[in-house]
Amino acid sequence: MCQSSSACIADSEATRQGNIYIVLCASGFDFPQRMRSALMFASLAASAEMHAVLYCVQNAVDVMVKGSIEKNEAPEPGCPTLLSRLQEAMDLGVHIQCCTQTMNNRGVGAADLIDGVEPAGAMSLIGLTSKATGSICF
Numbered sequence: 001m002c003q004s005s006s007a008c009i010a011d012s013e014a015t016r017q018g019n020i021y022i023v024l025c026a027s028g029f030d031f032p033q034r035m036r037s038a039l040m041f042a043s044l045a046a047s048a049e050m051h052a053v054l055y056c057v058q059n060a061v062d063v064m065v066k067g068s069i070e071k072n073e074a075p076e077p078g079c080p081t082l083l084s085r086l087q088e089a090m091d092l093g094v095h096i097q098c099c100t101q102t103m104n105n106r107g108v109g110a111a112d113l114i115d116g117v118e119p120a121g122a123m124s125l126i127g128l129t130s131k132a133t134g135s136i137c138f
Helices: 005-011 032-047 059-063 068-072 082-091 100-106 122-131
Strands: 020-025 051-056 095-099 117-120 134-137
Touching: 020 032, 020 122, 032 051, 032 059, 032 082, 051 059, 051 122, 059 068, 059 095, 059 100, 068 082, 095 100, 095 122, 100 117
Parallel strands: 020 051, 020 134, 051 095, 095 117
Antiparallel strands: none
């Protein structure tokens, strides 16, 4: 049995076949449109039956803290909210990971993250991208 979902992703048959897609996001409330796009592309990859991973670094980690979206988002008319994009991604099975170094720098612990979002070190990202079919950055 896998000890973490990143280990499960790395060991899955789909991953061994290269059926993984990485979305790297460093933007958060500073550029919410980039975070919405990152969530949308991760959802699209999951819809295409790929193992989609959204890896959050820098400002993107702030979005994954419990209650932060509700507190910080200024919804834009005609645009989906970050919360709706996040829920869609999670419903489709996107694995969301937050950089542990960024978390440490910001004083964010694993318990502070939205349920279903997990801390992951840089080597997790490197390992996954080495097996990925593709990747995109926001």
